[in-house]
Amino acid sequence: MRKSFKIFSGIIIVVAIALTCAWPWIKMDFAxxxxxxxxxxxxxxxxxxxxxxxxxxxxxxxxxxxxxxxxxxxxxxxxxxxxxxxxxxxxxxxxxxxxxxxxxxxxxxxxxxxxxxxxxxxxxxxxxxxxxxxxxxxxx
Structure with missing residues (x-):
């Protein structure tokens, strides 16, 4: 249970960082x-x-x-x-x-x-x- 929580938390952090970095381009694409x-x-x-x-x-x-x-x-x-x-x-x-x-x-x-x-x-x-x-x- 503890290992799966760490993996899930890691994935969430990676996705959050990726979205934070990509957000300006996403925003410009839909402007x-x-x-x-x-x-x-x-x-x-x-x-x-x-x-x-x-x-x-x-x-x-x-x-x-x-x-x-x-x-x-x-x-x-x-x-x-x-x-x-x-x-x-x-x-x-x-x-x-x-x-x-x-x-x-x-x-x-x-x-x-x-x-x-x-x-x-x-x-x-x-x-x-x-x-x-x-x-x-x-x-x-």
């Missing part, structure tokens, strides 16, 4: 949205797609957003550059990766690659002097 910067290493590594990680930094002040739209199974990853309204470097970067500009329904410049699930929108908020680059993944 509906997130706002973070490049200094938030865990969120940056987890949410940010490679295309945004390698995006030219056209302003020293920028942040990231993530939104999980559950209805049509869509993930939106956004990078906001503040205090700028130039997009030339971003457009050159996307073109160098093989993306091409396409006509879109929103008031932005839309880019597509051969991946039908991915869309990139580049928009300038004139009143705020902010550039927003959105990477949208449609999983339907």
């Amino acid at each position: 509906g949205n997130a706002h973070y910067t490049g200094q938030d290493k865990r969120e940056y590594d987890f949410y940010t797609p490679d295309i945004l990680k390698n995006m030219p930094r056209i302003s020293p002040r920028y942040s990231f957003d993530y939104t999980n739209i559950t209805g049509p199974a869509t993930h939106v990853h956004a990078m906001k550059f503040y205090d700028t309204d130039t997009t030339r470097e971003v457009e050159n970067y996307l073109a160098s990766l093989g993306y091409r500009q396409v006509k879109c329904d929103v008031d932005a410049v839309c880019w597509r690659s051969t991946d039908p699930e991915e869309a990139i929108d580049v928009d300038i908020l004139k009143g705020e002097k902010t550039v927003i680059v959105q990477v949208v993944y449609h999983f339907t």
